[in-house]
Amino acid sequence: MPKAIISGMGMYIPEKVYDNAYMESIVDTNDEWIVRRTGIKERHASAPDEYTTDMATVAARNAIADAGLTPEDIDLIMLATVTPDYFTPACACVVQGNIGAVNAAAFDYNAACSSFITGLVTANQFIENGCYKHILIICADCLTKATDYKDRATCVLFGDAAGAAVISAADNAAGILASEIGADGTGAKFITSLAFRNDEDEIEKRVSGRKDTIWMAGQSVMKFAVKAMADSSNRVLEKAGLTYDDIKLVIPHQANYRIVDSAIKRMGVEKEKVFLHLEKFGNTSASCIPVALCEAVQQGIIERGDRIILVGFGGGLTWGAALLEF
Numbered sequence: 001m002p003k004a005i006i007s008g009m010g011m012y013i014p015e016k017v018y019d020n021a022y023m024e025s026i027v028d029t030n031d032e033w034i035v036r037r038t039g040i041k042e043r044h045a046s047a048p049d050e051y052t053t054d055m056a057t058v059a060a061r062n063a064i065a066d067a068g069l070t071p072e073d074i075d076l077i078m079l080a081t082v083t084p085d086y087f088t089p090a091c092a093c094v095v096q097g098n099i100g101a102v103n104a105a106a107f108d109y110n111a112a113c114s115s116f117i118t119g120l121v122t123a124n125q126f127i128e129n130g131c132y133k134h135i136l137i138i139c140a141d142c143l144t145k146a147t148d149y150k151d152r153a154t155c156v157l158f159g160d161a162a163g164a165a166v167i168s169a170a171d172n173a174a175g176i177l178a179s180e181i182g183a184d185g186t187g188a189k190f191i192t193s194l195a196f197r198n199d200e201d202e203i204e205k206r207v208s209g210r211k212d213t214i215w216m217a218g219q220s221v222m223k224f225a226v227k228a229m230a231d232s233s234n235r236v237l238e239k240a241g242l243t244y245d246d247i248k249l250v251i252p253h254q255a256n257y258r259i260v261d262s263a264i265k266r267m268g269v270e271k272e273k274v275f276l277h278l279e280k281f282g283n284t285s286a287s288c289i290p291v292a293l294c295e296a297v298q299q300g301i302i303e304r305g306d307r308i309i310l311v312g313f314g315g316g317l318t319w320g321a322a323l324l325e326f
């Protein structure tokens with residue numbers, strides 16, 4: 001049976017930077033509060049005329065080149081976003097057209113910040129059953145376009161980015177050793193951005209009154225996130241019959257350094273084994289994990305054969321973890 005390996009990684013980060021001084025200039029906040037409560041110093045913002053598919057297209061091209069492939073080699077494109085350019089067409093189809101992946105099926109999906117792991121687990125099924133050889137997973141979001149810049153509790157958190165990975169079939173590879181994904185819809189109300197619904201109570205929560213901005217019950221999400229990430233990571237480790245001594249790097253979803261700190265204490269893994277880029281990018285939703293993975297590879301922190309754990313949580317509420325041999 002072929003195994004799924006990550007054969008290429010790509011990313012895109014928009015140029016414009018919103019540092020904490022800029023946040024101080026638009027809402028009642030300060031650098032000390034933001035750094036102490038979140039760990040974030042800067043976040044990047046897409047240009048006014050730059051959208052999710054634009055960022056996704058660059059990340060996709062980079063990932064395909066990194067895999068040593070051409071767009072024609074891609075069999076399927078799965079794109080995760082909570083900030084699509086359109087309700088229809090799917091962003092995945094737009095990217096397919098942009099890059100000329102003429103042989104690829106394409107669809108969007110949404111497991112919020114847990115999307116990269118959800119995509120990986122799904123791609124793994126297509127690879128192991130022999131259906132596809134090369135699958136492109138793209139996670140891309142323009143969260144700054146869905147941010148309520150009058151709400152200091154959320155606007156300091158979010159940034160824009162895109163991350164992509166080519167998942168390829170390989171013989172004689174270990175691939176994904178253990179994984180899980182999960183959801184708890186009773187927590188759906190904790191992170192929201194409205195499409196057609198006009199729920200008055202939801203609109204009232206938004207300082208700007210713009211219903212398509214992200215509102216979040218920060219404390220409730222934080223409580224869920226610590227347990228979800230730690231327990232999920234521990235479960236995949238146990239499933240694979242390994243311990244954290246066997247793991248080179250843990251890449252968690254990066255929403256808030258306090259969440260990561262508490263989660264890794266609960267896991268029992270050393271800080272040195274955890275990759276963080278939160279300080280410079282903020283919370284970039286689903287893109288966090290693939291961008292962090294891409295950086296870890298580019299910086300030589302992980303190499304082929306290293307065992308890594310990817311673990312995340314997000315709106316939905318959702319969570320997931322994957323233990324793989326890179």
Ligand code: UT7
Binds near residue numbers: 113
């Ligand atoms: O990607 C997945 C989704 N997102 C997350 O995972 C985020 C999860 N939650 C969090 O990261 C945290 O809950 C936040 C960073 C959003 C907030 O931190 P907190 O420690 O939960 O703060 P809080 O909401 O309990 O607010 C504490 C105080 C409040 O003031 P009072 O009522 O104590 O006077 C807030 O009004 O901090 C105030 N506050 C701020 N002060 C300065 C909230 N935001 C700010 C701000 N600057 N930006």
